[in-house]
Amino acid sequence: MADPHIELTHQPIDYQALTERVRSPQAGAVLLFLGTVREFTSGRQTLRLEYEAYPPMALSKMRELAEQAAQRWPLTEVAIVHRLGLLDLGEISVAIAVSTPHRDQGFEAGRWLIDTLKEVVPVWKQENWSDGTQEWVHPGTSDTATSPPALGP
Amino acid sequence: MKVPGDMKVSVQLFARARDLVGTSPVEVELPQNANVGSLRRALAAQFPALAPLGPHLLVAVGxxxxxxxxxxxxxxxxxxxxxxxxx
Structure with a gap:
């Protein structure tokens, strides 16, 4: 595997360029995963999501994931990009592109990479709900972190 | 009481932990031979606002x-x- 492409960015993710980056004559399969900002979660309406990172550790963990995936599957190329800052509905928050000789390896590696990224890479999202409240998403913590709306009804 | 060997460490906080405390980084006084567990206890004592996150907080070193x-x-x-x- 060539050096993995690992990036945090405040700019929109160019997923076409990222896909081109992993294409290779050695690969028979290219897999692209995009995480995008969803409008409804359990019936609540999202206006925007804001992403924050601990950048040096996030980059180091993303690189570690790419290297671990390359040990488990014969990756030809891999690229992982996470967006930071304020994102509108439908925008891309994360993109993972892998190329492999055969498709099964690509699906498995891509699935493992996004699942593991969500568990270990120090990036956090804050919901900006349509009712004006904001709430950090911290899985496993029970109480909600809702701040009052800026303006009353 | 300041004891020889005590140390002061700077701790970066992120996301809701930073919002609850209101700033980042924060300085924490630790006894000599401190480990990550003693840092957790010191943070909890110095910043009661972190209580809602309690045992869920993660610590990264290096x-x-x-x-x-x-x-x-x-x-x-x-x-x-x-x-x-x-x-």
């Missing part, structure tokens, strides 16, 4: 996750944050 038994020294990069939610 940009990697650290267990409570890991020893600390003042020159290390230390961060404390709630469970991650990227993707």
């Amino acid at each position: 940009q990697d996750y650290a267990r409570d038994q890991q020893p600390l020294s003042p020159d290390q990069e230390i961060a404390c944050f709630p469970p991650v939610s990227g993707g």
